[in-house]
Amino acid sequence: MGGGLHILFIFVDGLGVGPADPSVNPCADPALSRLAVYRDAGGLISRDPQAVAVEADAALGVPGLPQSATGQTALFSGVNAPGLLGRHLSGFPNQPLREVLREKSLLKQVKETGLSALFVNAYRDLFFKLSETLQWKLSATTVANLAAGLPFRRIQDIPARRALYHDFTNGALIQKGFDLPEFSPESAGEILAGLSREYALCLFEYFRTDRAGHTQNMEIARAEIRRLDRFLSAILARIDAADTLVLLASDHGNIEDLSVRTHTVHPAMTLAWGRHASVIGEHVRSLTDVAPLLIDLLKADTGAA
Numbered sequence: 001m002g003g004g005l006h007i008l009f010i011f012v013d014g015l016g017v018g019p020a021d022p023s024v025n026p027c028a029d030p031a032l033s034r035l036a037v038y039r040d041a042g043g044l045i046s047r048d049p050q051a052v053a054v055e056a057d058a059a060l061g062v063p064g065l066p067q068s069a070t071g072q073t074a075l076f077s078g079v080n081a082p083g084l085l086g087r088h089l090s091g092f093p094n095q096p097l098r099e100v101l102r103e104k105s106l107l108k109q110v111k112e113t114g115l116s117a118l119f120v121n122a123y124r125d126l127f128f129k130l131s132e133t134l135q136w137k138l139s140a141t142t143v144a145n146l147a148a149g150l151p152f153r154r155i156q157d158i159p160a161r162r163a164l165y166h167d168f169t170n171g172a173l174i175q176k177g178f179d180l181p182e183f184s185p186e187s188a189g190e191i192l193a194g195l196s197r198e199y200a201l202c203l204f205e206y207f208r209t210d211r212a213g214h215t216q217n218m219e220i221a222r223a224e225i226r227r228l229d230r231f232l233s234a235i236l237a238r239i240d241a242a243d244t245l246v247l248l249a250s251d252h253g254n255i256e257d258l259s260v261r262t263h264t265v266h267p268a269m270t271l272a273w274g275r276h277a278s279v280i281g282e283h284v285r286s287l288t289d290v291a292p293l294l295i296d297l298l299k300a301d302t303g304a305a
Helices: 068-077 081-085 095-104 106-112 125-129 140-148 171-175 185-196 208-215 218-238 277-283 287-302
Strands: 006-012 037-040 043-046 052-056 117-119 201-206 244-249 268-274
Touching: 006 185, 006 218, 006 287, 043 052, 052 277, 052 287, 068 081, 068 095, 068 106, 068 140, 068 287, 081 095, 095 106, 095 140, 106 117, 106 140, 106 201, 106 287, 117 140, 140 201, 185 201, 185 218, 208 218, 218 244, 244 277, 244 287, 268 277, 277 287
Parallel strands: 006 201, 006 244, 117 201
Antiparallel strands: 037 043, 052 268, 244 268
């Protein structure tokens, strides 16, 4: 893809804006450069001067702890998914949420605008052996990509630098016996930055943060956040801020408060860098604001608005 706006959407599961206490919040770690975002008595703090930081409401008017199925559906569609169900739903989307994504998937909307989109995450061969019915019952990102009719990247695309696995280093796959190169966070960030230049929208999903949060283990959580911080720094060093928006958004809180094993009621962390970052800061107040705003930005850039 040539000129025009490029959006790199990095979805990070279970990352909220937590307290300024490094004993419970790995995002209050003084070693961080990009993800040092937390709330103290003075309000929202971001130690990255290049970032626009936003707290996005993940509860969406529904009592209880925000969860993945509803949060991700809201994030990738703009629809108040917990409001639709009357509750927060964990795990994978149910049939009503799948119908929302089938109609309003961000990836589908980008494609219908006539622009290119890529779901970057590589899938193992097992996924391609599943029936289409079973594939539709998997994660919100899987359903969003199916709704768009876009191809899925495979493990074989990783060495060719056309995809990343969900842990981006390939460490999890190598432990399972896969013959793959091990990427540093910096190498993986370089790959993702390069892919972002080829598409109007690239979506990458990272969910190890949510798993780490549930452990309540600070060593594990801090390692995940530091690895992700390095990954982000490498991406931002390689994108052109004049034509690329890098957006990091989450579906609910978790890892930012290890004093509890569950998800949290904290707002979801949302960070933007580069082109139109200020627009994110001005207009994103909840999970439902993200997808419509990204579509509006892309349409405005192409003159289709």
